[in-house]
Amino acid sequence: MxxxxxxxxxxxxxIDLRAPLRNFAQLANRTEAEMEALWKQHGIWKQYETGLVDDEAFRAAVRSLVRDESDEPDRWADEIIDTAWNSVLLxxxxxxxxxxxxxxxxxxxxxxxxxxxxxxxxxxxxxxxxxxxxxxxxxxxxxxxxxxxxxxxxxxxxxxxxxxxxxxxxxxxxxxxxxxxxxxxxxxxxxxxxxxxxxxxxxxxxxxxx
Missing domain, CATH: 3.40.50.1000 (HAD superfamily/HAD-like)
Known part of the structure; x- marks a missing residue:
């Protein structure tokens, strides 16, 4: 060898594969099951991990997927999305x-x-x-x-x-x-x-x- x-x-x-789902669900005031269904339906993670979208497009897709119109802009700032996304890493x-x-x-x-x-x-x-x-x-x-x-x-x-x-x-x-x-x-x-x-x-x- x-x-x-x-x-x-x-x-x-x-890693904890479900941690980002839990964190995004909490941010969006949704259940983890609801977030998982949205995530699977959209498939943005797969596009991101095959290089079809860049960091900014990924974050924008997350916002469009889960952000409520009443949310404060800072609630879905880049660093908050990144922190929730990186929670997969232990x-x-x-x-x-x-x-x-x-x-x-x-x-x-x-x-x-x-x-x-x-x-x-x-x-x-x-x-x-x-x-x-x-x-x-x-x-x-x-x-x-x-x-x-x-x-x-x-x-x-x-x-x-x-x-x-x-x-x-x-x-x-x-x-x-x-x-x-x-x-x-x-x-x-x-x-x-x-x-x-x-x-x-x-x-x-x-x-x-x-």
Missing amino acids: KNIIFDLGDVIIP DLPVERIERIQSLKGKYRLFLLSNTNAIHIREVDNRLAELGQPSLESLFDQVYYSHIVRMLKPNPDIYGYVLEQANLEPSETLFLDDNLLNIQAAAALGIRAVQVVAPKTILDYLDEIGA
Whole structure:
């Protein structure tokens, strides 16, 4: 094994996928179920995470989706939307970052994540507060869905990474928490391992001797 590809959410940083729904629901004086129905119907998150809309368009879509005409303008200011959106990200375990750093020079390291610019800036800000390097500097290359305009588990995104980084699938380990993502990568010959709690990447890396 010469290469390791990491997912971000629930692999490097723990996440709570329902936290943004709860926070947007509270801001909009709606129930979480109502907010979830609106969110799924609109699909703005998918457009954002495939780079079809930018930060401003995403925020504008959130406002148009949930803002009441009687709301004060500041109630849906950029920073409030960003804070609610970033609530998906839980505390960042420093030991996982340090473990990835320890692998540099032993393996080629990559990050492949379904994500967006607001989340990446927040993770990088948290890394800086902890005195850690940015995500981009931790890896040989990062591949974000909103930049490459593809989402896992689309097989094309794995093919893109293999081609761009000149990787042999059989020499490449992929760590992701999502089973569909794992299955899609494995179908291309990548050594794909699902990260399942309570285990963390520290446990899986120990098991393979990395």
